[in-house]
Structure formats: structure tokens, C-alpha cells
Amino acid sequence: MEHYKQVGVWIDHSKAHLIGFKSGQVRLLETVESPFESIKRIEGEGRDMSRFSPNPVHVSNNEYKKHHIVQNEINEYMRMMEQKLANFEDILLFGPGTMKERMKNRLREKKAFEGKWLSVERSDKLTENQLLAFVREFYKKEGV
Template structure:
């Protein structure tokens, strides 16, 4: 497999597409699925109210547990992405939502990513061909 120094990562909460860039050419390297589930359905699960009241004022700690599960899944996803990105020198993070910013902030905190070039761009959902074209045009424009 070719070794790429530059990568574009289209990322959101459900998946990430890694697109390598080398010698003016971009290529989809892999897709990483996130362990994060936005809507979790547990069979037989009731509502989040307490047994004594149906008022939202008296909610249970079930919401706290759900939040912790979501945070653990997102942290696991970002850990997986760190391992995938550590070998690249130039990293472009792009996509909809806030995940690209969260990922950039996490990479900035890690010693393994010191001195590496990180950039963040906004984009919508794109087809595979549009992803490759986006990365190719970005790196050609940057002249990196």
C-alpha cells in the first residue's frame, strides 16, 4: 500500500472517510464506522420519569447514564481516529456539524500530533467522488 503524508478526513458522528493525497492525486483510503448510536432503543425500556411521578420535574438519573454512554462512544471513536491519523503529516478535517472541531481540539492536545499541520473546513454530505475532488482541490489550492 502506498504511504500518504497528506490526508483529508470527512467526519461526522456516524463515520469518517479518509482520503489520501499524493502527487496531485487523491484516493479514498478507508471508511471508519463510529460506535456512536444517535438513537438507542432498548427493548422494554420505559420513560425517564421516576416511579412516583410522571412529571418531568422529577426525572431519574437514567438521563445521566445515557449521556455517559454517548460520551464513552464518542471518545472511543476519537481514539480510533487518532490511531488512524498519527502517521500523516498534513491533516484536513472537513464535514458537517461539530465533530471536525472536536477532533481537531483532541488532536491538538496529543503530543503525537505536535508539529503536524491541521486544517478544518466546512462541507455538506458528499459522494465518494465529491470527497476525492474536495481533498484534491484543497491540497492543490494550498500548495502543500
Template sequence: MSNVAFKQVGVWIDHGKAHLIGFHKGKAEWIETIDSPYESIKRVDGEVKDMTRFSQNPEHASNNEYKRHNISQNEINEYLRLMEQKLQPYDDILLFGPGTMKEKMRNRLRDNKAFSGKWLSVETSDKLTENQLLAFVRDFYVKATP
């Protein structure tokens, strides 16, 4: 990583991690990778089955599902808050990746007044290698600049 102060950044984001790639003077450069605190499948020690004590039927679920949902929503909010802090210094932000996390991030940034004057763009992409990530960001910003 060089000491270039990037103003344009590409962020490949999904529920597991985010890759920040800076763009400056026609070159894309790796900035950092941020791991998400979100875990899609987890087992809490001492947790019981998702059934009520009166029925073995899984349709009669306990409140474990409610607790798990709240925990996962809190983890996603923590992840988005961390990403907001990381994206604060950039003027042009490209969010791309598979799934819905890029839209969640865009909506959160639009609601934040600190990002009101910044340029946001969302693109869909698959999982990419490091070289493909760099090429995706470089190609996007080269096409976007007149």
C-alpha cells in the same frame, strides 16, 4: 487502494462515520471508511420511561438521561481514540464535514503531543458523494501547495 504511502490526508468526519482520503502527487485516493460506535438514538432492553415513580410529568426525569449521556460520551471518546490511531502516520491532516465532530477531533489532536509537529486544518462542508469527497481533498491540497 494502491501501495502509495500518503503523507497528506483529508478526513470527512461526522458522528456516524469518517472517510479517509489520501493525497499524493496531485491525486486524491480513497483509503478507508471508519464507522463510529456512536448511536444517537437507542433503546436499552428493559429500560423504563424517563419519568420518576412519583410523577408522570416528564419534567421530573429519572437518571436515564444521565446514563444515556455517559454512554454516548464514552462512545464518542472511543471513536476519537480510534481516529487518533488511524491519523498517526500522516503529516498533513484536513478535517472537514458537517456538524461539530471535526472541531472535537481537532481539539483532541491538538492536545495529543504526538500531533504537535503536524499540520491541521478544519473546513466546513456538507454531505458529499465519493467523487465530491475526492475532488474536495484534491482541490484543497492543490491550492495549499505552492
């Protein structure tokens, strides 16, 4: 397999598409699925209310527990992405939502990513051909 130094990563909370760029050519390298589930239903779980009030304003500890489960899943996803991106020199993060910014901030904190070029762009959901075109146009515009 060819070795790519430049990569575009379309990322959101559910998955990431890694698109390699080399000599004006782009290729979808890999799709990484996130362990994050947006809606949790734990077997046997009751309603999110306190036992003393049917009022949904008074929530139980389920919310606290669910929040920590979600945070652990997102951290695991980011660890997986760090390992995938470690071999690239130029990294373009793009996509909807906030995940691209969270990923950039995490990579900036890691010593392994010091000196690497990171860029963040906003985009919506794209088809595979649109993903490839987005990365190709970005790197051509940057003159890399």
C-alpha cells in the same frame, strides 16, 4: 500500498472517510464506522420519567446514564481516529456539525500530533466523487 503523508478526513458522529492525497492524485483509503448510536433503547427500559410524576419535565437517572454511554462511545471513536491519523503529516478535517472541531482539539492535545499541520473546513454531506474533489482542490489551493 502507497504511503500518503497528506490526508483529508470527512468526519461526523457516525463515520469518517479518509482520503489520501499524493502528487495531485486522491484515493479513498478507508471508511471508519463510529460505535456511536444516536438513539439508544436499552432492553426492558421504561419511560424517562420519575416514579413520582408522569410529567416528562421530571426526568429520571436514565438521562445521566445515557449521557455517559454516549460520551464513552465518542471517546472510543476519537481514539480509533487518532490511531488512523498518526502516520500522516498534513491533516484536513472537514464535514458537517461539530465533530471536526472536537477531533482537531483532541489532536492538538496529543504529543504525537505536535508539529503536524491541521486544518478544519466546513462542508455538507458529499458523494464519494465530491469528497475526492474537495480534498484535491484543497491541497492544490494550499500548494502542498
